[in-house]
Amino acid sequence: MIANLGLAALWMAAALAALQLLAGGLSLRGGNPALAGLVRPVAAVQGLLALLSFAALVYLFWQTDLSVKLVAMNSHSAKPLLYKIAGAWGNHEGSMLLWVTIMGLAGGFLALVERRLPEPTMLATLAAQAFVSLGFYAFLLLSSNPFERLTPAAPEGQGLNPLLQDPGLAFHPPTLYIGYVGLSIAFSFAVGALLTRQVGPAFAKAMRPWVLGAWVFLTIGITAGSYWAYYELGWGGWWFWDPVENASLMPWLAATALLHSASVLAARNALRAWTVMLGVVAFSMSMVGTFLVRSGILTSVHAFAVDPERGSFILGLLVINIGAALLLFALRAGSVTEGERFALASREGALVFNNVMLTATLGIVLIGTLYPLVAEAMGLKVSVGPPYFNPMGAVFVVPMLVVLAVGPLLRWRSDKLGRTGRMLAVPGLLALGVGAWFAGSGFVGVLPVLGLALAAGLAVASLLPLAGRKLKTIKLPLWGMVVAHFGVAVALFGMAADSAFTTERLVAVRAGQTVEVGPWKVFLRDVVPIAGPNWTALQADMDARYKDGPARDIHPQARSFWAPPQGTSESALVTRWNGQLYAVLGEQAEDGRWQLRLWWKPFVPMIWYGGLLIALGGVLALIGRVMSDLRRILARDKIADRRERQGR
């Protein structure tokens, strides 16, 4: 019953998307106003229907309705409630339904609130949004129906991959998806602006909050995903250049570039064609990521569907959407008139540099991610990892970070670099000093030294835009920029400190023995069996002592799940202000000793604090922008009101 309702809602949402596309497209060609009036309400209802369908699926998972194939394949009645609900999107079909739901809701919200752009541009934008949505509805309904029934109903479900049975599952995918799919709005704006030849500051201002919002969610999603992988995999690393991680990094890089170029377009009416291009590229990267992750051509915990038909379907969608957008761009880019000019040494110049470096980094990541797939098609099995990505990424990221220290201090249009020289002397000397100190100490690699030096300089330089201003009069977007840039320095410091100063111990010990790792003494009291709701585990009882401080209990576990049967390792962490102790329990050797792997990772949490600061910067900027938009709308309404009264 509920399953039928969900399926019906999905079909209706798809039909409304088709109507939205048709009405929007026809009224662009000068159709009748009634048709144009349909577009906005239809977009809103389409979003609500998609939400209803998604709610139905969550309900089915909550109830563990085993007559639904998807539930039977991916859930289990003995699973904790949180994972029953989160399990609704911990599989291919459910996650794609979440995707179209967010897409529909975003489109509906856009239709209801955005009134600044000329109506034809809005109609074109909403039609473009409907076009993209329609492809994904078709994908769900034709090849990934989440509501497919099972007769007779299964006696018991097959359970959820234990690696996914973590509170992170409840937040990580929805957060990332809001980010990915939020970029579809930027894509539709770009297409709409190209179709109606309305690329200008108004377009950038309308698009910017959406890009900011999507970017904030992407930032949080990537940060949380990195921390999740860090503690869940038990490998002590926080970024593996796994294709799935790259799939989230690529849209983030494009969105970061878009965010900055949209600022230039909004403030200075420059970089018009480039901003439109980035709008297309950002969501294209989201779709490329989805294709990589969901098509089954990669094997990872994220790849649910090993089904060639689905892979080809997503690839088809990808080619149609990106191809059509790029074709439109090629046809119309010539008619996008050139924007305002600027000097090389100016805020715009620095932002262009930042954009080019971000795009080049994106290229490096994209090529490194796709290369193994291309090579495999030619019969060569290769994998690409940190030895490629780290140095190649640094080639472009390091210059970008240097310019990041300078750019915010420059004036729009034209400036002299010498003016910023005195301000930058302090961070510059600090960076040189830190770099020289660690390079002299000789035990640290080139990239970590560079990272530490840049982080020190950037931390100071990022605060300089606040210098000489009254703190109370500083507007929120400026706070946002400063906080985000400071966050970059913090994250960079964490990354560099982790690779420069981490100490690792791999030992086999008996109960009653003590292991030293860095400043820590870790005492293994005992290893005991324990049981959880759907797993059993061996748990190490240890106490960890930092220098001569108090002992803290830690309990790393080696868990065995029974549905499906699989082992996971639960690491134990002790966080201090200056770093993290990371402990993993291995197996027992024949002679009774236990394997322990311990890391002391100085300042590693800075990576994620930095990520959160970057996201916070985005939130501040977003609030600032939205509030000033609201103020403008209110003021305009008041003036209109007054005129009306005077006229009477």
Next chain:
Amino acid sequence: MSGGGLKAKHQRLVLVLVALAALIGAALLATWALRSQASFFYLPADMAASPPDPDRAVRLGGMVEAGSIRRAADGVTIQFVVSDNKARIPVMFSGIAPDLFQENSGVVAEGKLRADGTFVADNLLAKHDEKYVPREMKDMTADQARQTVAETQ
């Protein structure tokens, strides 16, 4: 441009050229780096026939030979033999082996081949479950050894 310097008319063209140059540069750099840094996948027979450079990170995949796993005195280093019934490569690994790492089952080892012919692995990937298998090992599930051999022919 109001500040002088570049000819105003050409600014857009210059920007496009600079961006293109940077992107093409990135692509060329990436291609060059991939040639030297991509880690190739070897079956034992390939590795025996044409051993990779000792400083080159590669992956070795095959079956863990029955009775070959030996634990060193430190309790954390294991030695075993990866075979495809054509060649046998001794592997050394220090660390916590994945749960499903066992004899007579497939493994992918990431590491370097030492000059003495021992493969030193930094990481082992074993078959986890149906939903999470290292890509190279998808082909090695059922009757793995024979398939591995058949694949090389």
